[in-house]
Amino acid sequence: MQIKTLKNYFRVLMIAVTFSLFLVFYLFSSYLHTNLAINENQKISEALSKQVFNSMYQVMRQGWSREQLQEFINVTKSSFQGSSYSVDIFRGEKVENIFGKIEQSAISPDVQQVFDTKEKLFQQNSRSIKSIMPIIAKDECIVCHTNSKEGDILGAVRVDYSFEEIVNSTQKEYLLFSLIILPVMLLITYYISLRMLGRVNLSIENFKEKIESVNSVKEFKNIETSHVKDSFKEFEQIMIGLSTLSGKLKNIAVDKSILEFEVKLLDKMVITSEIIKDWKEYIKDLLHEIHIVLPVYCLITIFKTDDENYEIEIFWLGEPDQEIKDYLEETSINMIKEHHNLSVIDYTLRHNVSSETYSLGQLTIEDIEHEAKSILLDAPRIGGIVGLGIQSNTEKDSIHSIVIDSILTTLLNLVGSIKAINKYTENLEFYATRDPLTSLFSQRVFRDLLEYEVKRAARHKYKFGVLVIDCDNFKPINDTYGHSFGDDFLKAFASLLKDSKRDEDILSRYGGDEFTIILPESDEKEVYTVATRILGNVEKFEMEAPDGTGVGVTVSIGMAIYPDHSVEPKELFNIADNMMYQAKNLGKNAIKFPSEYDIEKIHQDIEDKSMIVLDAIKNEKIVPHFQPIMNTSTESIEINELLMRIEIENEILTAGRFIETAESLGIVHKMDYIVIEKAFKKIKETNYTGILFVNLSPKALIISEFIDKVVNLTNLYDINKEKIVFEITERETVKSFALLEKFVQNLKMEGFSFAIDDFGSGFSTFHYVKRFPIDYIKIDGDFIVNITKDKKDLAFVKSIVALAKELKVSTIAEFVEDEEILGFLKEIDVDYAQGYHIGKPSPELSVRK
Secondary structure, X not given: OOOOOHHHHHHHHHHHHHHHHHHHHHHHHHHHHHHHHHHHHHHHHHHXXXXXXXXXXXXXXXXXXXXXXXXXXXXXXXXXXXOOEEEEEEEOHHHHHHXXXXXXXXXXXXXXXXXXXXXXXXXXXXXXXXXXXXXXXXXXXXXXXXXXXXXXXXXXXXXXXXXXXXXXXXXXXXXXXXXXXXXXXXXXXXXXXXXXXXXXXXXXXXXXXXXXXXXXXXXXXXXXXXXXXXXXXXXXXXXXXXXXXXXXXXXXXXXXXHHHHHHXXXXXOOOOHHHXXXXXXXXXXXXXXXXXXXXXXXXXXXXXXXXXXXXXXXXEOOEEOHHHHHXXXXXXXXXXXXXXXXOOOEEEEEEEEOOOOOEEOOOOHHHEEEEEEEXXXXXXXXXXXXXXXXXXXXXXXXXXXXXXXXXXXXXXXXXXXXXXXXXXXXXXXXXXXXXXXXXXXOHHXXXXXXXXXXXXXXXXXXXXXXXXXXXXXXXXXXXXXXXXHHHHHHHHHHHHHXXXXXXXXXXXXXXXXXXXXXXXXXXXXXXXXXXXXXXXXXHHOOEEOOOOOEEOOEEEEEEEEEOOOOOOHHHHHHHHHHHHHHHHHOOOOEEEOOXXXXXXXXXXXXXXXXXXXXXXXXXXXXXXXXXEEEEOOOOOEEEEEEEEEEEEOOEEEOHHHOHHHHHHHOOHHHXXXXXXXXXXXXXXXXXXXXXXXXXXXXXXXXXXXXXXXXXXXXXXXXXXXXXXXXXXXXXXXXXXXXXXXXXXXXXXXXXXXXXXXXXXXXXXXXXXXXXXXXXXXXXXXXXXXXXXXXXXXXXXXXXHHHHHHHHOOEEEEOXXXXXXXXXXXXXXXXXXXXOOOOOOOEOOOOOEO
């Protein structure tokens, strides 16, 4: 049975409490009375024991005969028959030796204990009391008891008293008395419950009436929360709470018109390319909509990116007087100082008038006051403040406060997002041309500038030089002192190279600890002079390690001169690079200038590579290798990237050793056909169901039948086109975007997917994003290897991830070499990871769930 009303619950509770009190009262009283009876009878028992004991002594003093003593004992025992008491007198061994034995009860262990210890024994339980007193020989006893001495035990007196009948009788009497009292207690309880429930019902009915009277927000605002007379204090607290709740809800109860405005405001939070392009016009329109609900005369946006300049934009509903403009300018500057705790700031300020026809000429400084809110983003680092110039007499404790806060939040999110997107763009554009660690030109830019310099030198008929500089034994520095110190060392080394070159020379970081310099309008002697200066400055260079020791390096430098050694950009670099390695082989810390023999040997090596490539195509020595790519969320291998290898005399040649030769011969597309067909065959044999990434050379774009041949291969081997992703490296220059765009569109029409490799390494980053339907972006590994230590790398990768999320493009991080990097990529929400930590290239397809 469920108790659903407070009234019934309270009555049941009162009855339960009454019975509980009754039971406690009965048990406690019974216990108390029993204990009193036991204590009283204990005293009687002790007195009786002493009386019998003293009587025994008196008999013994009178020198009674044995018969007289026996008669005394018998009379004493018989006098207690039929009562709760029993008395036993025991004669000791020494008395029996002189006077003989008498008729007595058997000596029990407790009596024997008294004979042994000569100590009185008292035992008690809940129903009886036992007392045993020893009879000790005194001086006067020695006259008769000649075999004893003073202090010997002559006998013992035992008195047993049972009070079980008294206890049972007492409990029955108390039970009868309690049963008579119980109805009286129940009547009193019922009366008290009626009185209390009456007061409770009065308070509840009053509370119910007040709640039922509220049918609208307006009625709730006018709800009466006064207290009821004779109400309990607890119910008064409830009414006080209702009053407090009423006061709070008065300030947040929203009218329908306000809600409609809030919905419109949220709708406008959708950031489109049009808003990003014309965000100021959007703010002007928004200002008019806000003014319909709330008297707002101006909007203020203040944002600062990495530089120290604050951009202040003040949007006016109409044209104000100059005095008001000056006032808001001062207010805006104070906002910056207040929110960013600055005393002096550098800023640019612009006024924007929403409507030239709307006049604010009557507006005074007293009519306007401001509300503001600030924001701070960590990546990219952006600080911002937005403010509203509102009517000074606007009700402060009304719903308008919520509206103001909503407007400020919307403005912060909107303008902050726009500024962040612009900052992402700036970061991507910068790192598309710069090395993220040293801020020098990247390898991609070096190649373009070298090609440009070759054309310029050919046109103007001058020489120029190329230097390739590599740090000797840099790896032990990283291994000994850690990558963080290694990065700092490379930064300092790059700064040394800047100071060592001429102003017009072009310095780049080619990769790792290798740097390149293009020296325009320079002959062999001038190039050698710069190289010698670098060598000397490096010998003096030393950097303090974490353990306090000085750390330095030497360098190996290779040279090449245009047009003496080559007129081709790639060949010119290869000669300088080859010379650098020769300088290392000659003992390092040296400069190597190419001789005629060196040039001949380089050309011979190129011819040898050409023969290797041609033989590989003829005899199909091209074999596929596969590198796994892991989903960072599920940690399963979902993708394998197809890599081209040449198998020659039990040696596997990586693509880096022959791909340039194949491209220069114009036959790389034939190698693509071979490796793709072998990979498709492998997929069919192993029933591989994952995704396959296929690298393409830009040369394949101009082969009109390339896509048709690949489609035929998918049909031949029953390959799901949706599982094939063609990948083009951004580092490779594509001269015609129209050609690439057509190629990609044809790929997509056939059902293939498209990916950009080394994203962020070239000039064309945003052209790819804007013009092509990209499915995957592979982030350049140079930004991944130091992502846990370099804030610039982290900012750049976060920018790419944010952009990719907006475009619904999956991201893949390359060069994932350890668990720390993988964990970091998971935190910043990169979708996939690839690198030696995930798995090395293998002839077998990787599958791991």
